[in-house]
Amino acid sequence: LACCRRRVESPRPRGGPLTRAAAAMRTCMLCTPSPPVDEESVQNVQWQMGEDPLLESREVTHGRRSFGSKLCCGCCCGCCCLLLLGVAIVGGFAANCVRQTTSQDSIALPVVKKLGGSGNFTLQNMTKIPESRWSELSAHVHFSWKTENGYPFGYVAADAAPELLLNASKVDGISDQIPEKLRGVYWMQGNLAPQVLGVLNYAKWYDQEQTLLMPNSPWTWAWWGGQDAGYPHGLDMASKLVHTLTSGKDLAESYTADTAINTTLSFVFEKCPAGAVCKEGEGNLTYAKIMMHPNGNLRKHGMVFYDGYTMEQATPAAEVPEGQRDGALFFHRAEIFCGLLGRGTGYNLTKIIDGNGKRVDPYFTEYLRFMDNNPLIVWSGLLETPTTTVAPSTTAETTASATTTKEAGTTETTSPTTSSPSTTASTTASATTTREAGTTAETTSPTTSSPSTTASTTSSATTANR
Numbered sequence: 001l002a003c004c005r006r007r008v009e010s011p012r013p014r015g016g017p018l019t020r021a022a023a024a025m026r027t028c029m030l031c032t033p034s035p036p037v038d039e040e041s042v043q044n045v046q047w048q049m050g051e052d053p054l055l056e057s058r059e060v061t062h063g064r065r066s067f068g069s070k071l072c073c074g075c076c077c078g079c080c081c082l083l084l085l086g087v088a089i090v091g092g093f094a095a096n097c098v099r100q101t102t103s104q105d106s107i108a109l110p111v112v113k114k115l116g117g118s119g120n121f122t123l124q125n126m127t128k129i130p131e132s133r134w135s136e137l138s139a140h141v142h143f144s145w146k147t148e149n150g151y152p153f154g155y156v157a158a159d160a161a162p163e164l165l166l167n168a169s170k171v172d173g174i175s176d177q178i179p180e181k182l183r184g185v186y187w188m189q190g191n192l193a194p195q196v197l198g199v200l201n202y203a204k205w206y207d208q209e210q211t212l213l214m215p216n217s218p219w220t221w222a223w224w225g226g227q228d229a230g231y232p233h234g235l236d237m238a239s240k241l242v243h244t245l246t247s248g249k250d251l252a253e254s255y256t257a258d259t260a261i262n263t264t265l266s267f268v269f270e271k272c273p274a275g276a277v278c279k280e281g282e283g284n285l286t287y288a289k290i291m292m293h294p295n296g297n298l299r300k301h302g303m304v305f306y307d308g309y310t311m312e313q314a315t316p317a318a319e320v321p322e323g324q325r326d327g328a329l330f331f332h333r334a335e336i337f338c339g340l341l342g343r344g345t346g347y348n349l350t351k352i353i354d355g356n357g358k359r360v361d362p363y364f365t366e367y368l369r370f371m372d373n374n375p376l377i378v379w380s381g382l383l384e385t386p387t388t389t390v391a392p393s394t395t396a397e398t399t400a401s402a403t404t405t406k407e408a409g410t411t412e413t414t415s416p417t418t419s420s421p422s423t424t425a426s427t428t429a430s431a432t433t434t435r436e437a438g439t440t441a442e443t444t445s446p447t448t449s450s451p452s453t454t455a456s457t458t459s460s461a462t463t464a465n466r
Helices: 017-030 067-102 109-115 131-140 161-169 237-245 248-254 363-371
Strands: 044-046 060-062 142-146 152-156 185-189 195-199 204-206 211-215 221-224 264-270 287-293 306-313 329-336 346-353 376-379 397-405 412-414 426-435 442-444 457-465
Touching: 109 211, 131 152, 131 161, 152 248, 161 185, 161 195, 161 346, 161 376, 185 363, 195 248, 221 248, 248 376, 346 363
Parallel strands: 397 426, 412 442, 426 457
Antiparallel strands: 044 060, 142 152, 152 376, 185 195, 185 346, 195 221, 204 211, 211 264, 221 376, 264 287, 287 306, 306 329, 329 346
């Protein structure tokens, strides 16, 4: 309306914001006249609008239609039509890309045959779960908290985080089976999301299929833990926008949500294709396709937007020592909607500590400069097992001893001996049960001392069932 310079002498249209917006668009499209210069020659001209539900009454305007108003109105209407057309085209293109991505077969199907059964792979399928080590390393975590479903998180210093992730993810019999070039700690350099570090050490490697299955587990990722108003050093405007919309804490906690806790990542390595960063036709773990599998179901995948999700080996910096160059730098391609936002989008997986715990420079130094003394957030353990608290005795000493010798097919329940809080005597209950094959269960009742007794009471029961 401002563009058309309207002079409307009718009441405000009825209805809500959408109704008024439609009325405004209708008025603009009509291109009504603007006031004339000569006020004495003004003649009232009434335009019949018909029965329009958007306007409360007929509109009365003055004068003749100007060329500027017609040109401006035409431009406005043309822009609106082009905008709607563009949205329709982009939406249709994106919907087609989503259909193509979701219709792809899972890349982990060759491994399903080895797993058998339902083809699921989660943390529980790992041969070892180092909960005791994770618990020990939690001593280095500060300002800890728990999510609503009970998973522990906390902050660690940026310079200490890589070594902690490496130690927590190195498990005998598991990490040593993973190819050496994939071991270590990677910095997600250039990642738009506030996810900073990751490791591939705690995973299952299938050599024949050249496949790595990585379950969702603690101490495998680290997220940005700086202040909400702060950004990592050298962040571009797009990354700052993402950091503003999604904090590192929110992203970290999302990994333990009920819908994500059993997600598994699959990496299937093959020869490098044309158009990738790696050398075309080269093998030796230079190129891998990546898929996410909700609930650990390897028969299906959860890829919706990412049609290009790969890991491609790149040439590291010249300063990287010769013995650490292989696997020191990968390009993680992350193209969405068939490359609608551009081909070649993604970030670098830069190794800052190798599998032996040695720093890889200059990448480790660049990582510290990027963090600028800000902390990182880590997922530090699994759900705690509930424990039962026993109230201490006041003046009595209670000793319960039960010795049971079992053989095949036996079951026994022995009740403890309990002393009254007011007694001053010592009570000892001993129950010894000897069983052979085919015997039934036995329950030995406890011996309880009287509150008034001052003597020592000993009760012994020996039972043999055949």
